Amino acid sequence: MNNIPELTTLCYIEKDDKYLMLHRVSKKNDINKDKWIGVGGHLEKDESPEECLLREVKEETGLILTSYKYRGTITFVSGDGCTEYMALYTADGFIGEVPGECDEGVFEWVPKEDVINLNLWEGDRIFFMLLEDRDDFFSLKLVYDGHGVLEYAALDGKPMELLDMIDREGNKTGVVRARVVAHRYGGRHATTLTWVVRKNDSGKWDVLLQKRSKNKDSHPGCYDVSSGGHITSGSKNLDSAVREIGEELGLLINAEDLQLLGNFPTSSERVFHGKIFKNEQLNYVYLYKGNVNIDELKIQESELEAVEWWSLEEVIRRLGEPDFPTCIHIEELEMLKTGLESI
Secondary structure, rough: OOOOOOOEEEEEEEOOOOEEEEEEOOOOOOOOOOOOOEEEEEOOOOOOHHHHHHHHHHHHOOEEEEEEEEEEEEEEEEOOOEEEEEEEEEEEEEEOOOEEEOOOOOOOOOEEHHHHOOOOOOOOOOOOOHHHHHOOOOOEEEOOOOOEEEEEEEEEOEEEEEEEEEEEOOOOEEEEEEEHHHHHHHEEEEEEEEEEEEEEOOOEEEEEEEEOOOOOOOOOEEEEEEEEEOOOOOOOOHHHHEEEEEEEEOOOHHHHEEEEEEEEEEEEEEEEOOOEEEEEEEEOOOOOOOOOOOOHHHOOOEEEEEEEEEEEHHHHHOOOOOOEEEOOOHHHHHHHHHHOOOO
16 A cells, blocks of 8 residues: 555646647546546656656657646545545646647547536546536545545535436446535436425415525525425435424434335426536435424525415415525426325
């Protein structure tokens, strides 16, 4: 086991809105075998990151870089005892012509919009998104489990939410992806939607709606289910529903307080705050009938602005009206109504 950190550089060379990508197919024991990456390598004795960058690009491609930028530091923890500190660069100026291949694989100019669909490390998808979104310097930490599966990520010191990717039936595929990446580029995952209900004075049902924060990355300012959230990687569905209702509403409940009503898929693509937001989700719907006084709730202000009691009948009737902004799906309301009719 090598406990000495490795120091490396990696560069994505740009031309005509394309990145120069290296398909690592030549070496049998290459840790990046069959993956697509940029150009880079290890620092030699007494080299600075820039000296390493220029040397590695010249050795692998024959190109002489004339314009480049240090974009961020990536801390890789491989899970097998190796830690790597990588200086990440982009370059938009060079002299020379790129060869078709090198001793590590085959070069190809790939449109930037298509790069995300290549066989990449999941952590690489995060920094490709950062290269697209940010001009400032960033620090990204990526921890893998020793089998190539991402198990932790932190951006500028703050942990990122990771999700298990699933198939249409809800089975885990073995891929773990950052939430922001799944919503930017796609990736089916699971969520919980919990409806808090009460009987009103007429003997019918009221539902607790939350008003989403205007700062949310999707559907800002819209009415939504009482409590909802992603099922984070490694978590169980029911445990996630209990956690979300505690975080968002301050309700401390037990798993046996919730009733599973069923699940339904959703798929959509919208634009919020000028960015594409993709939703490929399998939603597990739960029911909570506990005694709730909204004046005593401790709402999570970063997620929602307020909570309000609404008649279930009115919510169903007004769904889709322009003056009733909501991201509630008719499928979950029908599931809720059927569940309540059986009580």
